[in-house]
Amino acid sequence: MKNAPKPGNRKKIIIISFIFVAFFITLAFINKIQFDDLSNFTKCSIYSPSSKISSLPIKSSSENDIRILIGIxxxxxxxxQRHFLRLIYGTQSVAGAKIDVKFVFCNLTKEDQKILIALEIMLHNDIIILDCKENMDKGKTYTYFSSLPDMLKDESSNSINPPYHYVIKGDDDTYFRLxxxxxxxxxxxxxxxxxxYVVPCPSMDPFVHYMSGMGYLVSWDIVEWIKDSDIPKRHVIGPEDKVFGDWIREGRRAKNRYNAKWSMYDYPEPATRCTHELWPDTVAVHRLKTREKWVRTLEYFNVTRDLKPSKMYHIP
Structure with a gap:
């Protein structure tokens, strides 16, 4: 045949064809690896809503750890404010305790709340919605404590008893150093x-008056007593911390009392009989009504000291 390639040229064509085939196979293999890596990277980067965090980081975990519920x-x-407080409490590392921080309010009343609060619950799982009309001194605190035993019994997936050793009622302008x-x-x-923190401010005797509403703590047996006793049910109206103290006194409860003054106190400014300067042994600071006061307090306690250096950011 006139156009038939010579034997030498045929050999070159076969070699070149083989090289092209090998090149395309190699290219396809490389693309597959890149696609798989990209796919795996995407899987690792997507946040899984099933990974809910309701308790704070712990350094150790054992059956002897103190279990604390902080209801804000x-x-x-x-x-x-909730998102801000999640930063404050979510970055505190605690040894020897399991601490759950929950945000507590009464029934939702607006359409947008149903969506926004539901999203918060899906992401953070740190909200308690009580069956009550929103109030400060008309029974919200009673509903909070009295609802917990049945609420936690229904939610509990294990047989830990009590579910918490201590329960705290706290304000959202209080900073607890866990x-x-x-x-x-x-x-x-x-x-x-x-x-x-015993009030009035000059008092140091926890058996005379009551604990300030900035944040007080009771053991689980008192929570159960609040649920079952008729004493709190009959008296729910009034300044909630004073009313709580009335229940304890009338029910002859809390033979063990601890006055955390002056490790708990109001922010130094404006100065009152309930304030003093910030100091290292602080358990809680109250009346952080502005972002500036929060920032000054967090700066004093050097809360970002564990921030690791990185080329991804520069914070002087």
Missing amino acids: LTLADNHQ PKLVETLMPLPREDLYFG
Whole structure:
């Protein structure tokens, strides 16, 4: 045939064809690896909503750890404050304790709340919605404590009893330093305990008056008593911290009481008989009503000291 390639040229064509085939096979293989790597990277980068965090980081875990529930009474619409407090409490590392921080408010009343609060619950799982009309001194605190035993019994997936050793009612303008709180609680009884900042300010005797609403703590047996006793049910109207103290006194509860003054106190400014300067042994600071006061307090306690250096950011 006139156009038939010579034997030498035929050999070259076969070699070139083989090289082209090998090249395309190699290219396809490389693309497959890149696609698989990209796919795996995407899988690792997507946040899984099933990974809910309701408790704080712990350095150790054992059956002897103190279990604490901190219920921060707030309002449904205070989204920004909740997100801010999640930063404050989510970055505190606690040894010897399991601490759950929950945000507590009454029934939702607006359409947008149903969506926004539901999203918060899906992501953070740290909200308790009580069956009540939103209020400050008309029974919200009673509903909070009295609802917990049945609520936690229904939610519990294990047989831990009690579900918590201590329950705290706190304000959303109070900063709890959790390691210091745990350190203070370690030697204290886990039954019949009432812990907080005694008011009025000059008083140092926890058996005379009551604990400030900035944040007080009771042991689980008192929570169960609040649920079952008729004494709290008959008296729910009035300043909630004083009313709570009335229940304890009338019911002859809390033979163990601990006055955390002056480890708990109001922010130094404006100065009152309830304030003093910030100091290292602080358990809680109250009346942080502005972002500036929060920032000054967090700066004092050097809360970002564990921030690791990185080329991804520069914070002088």
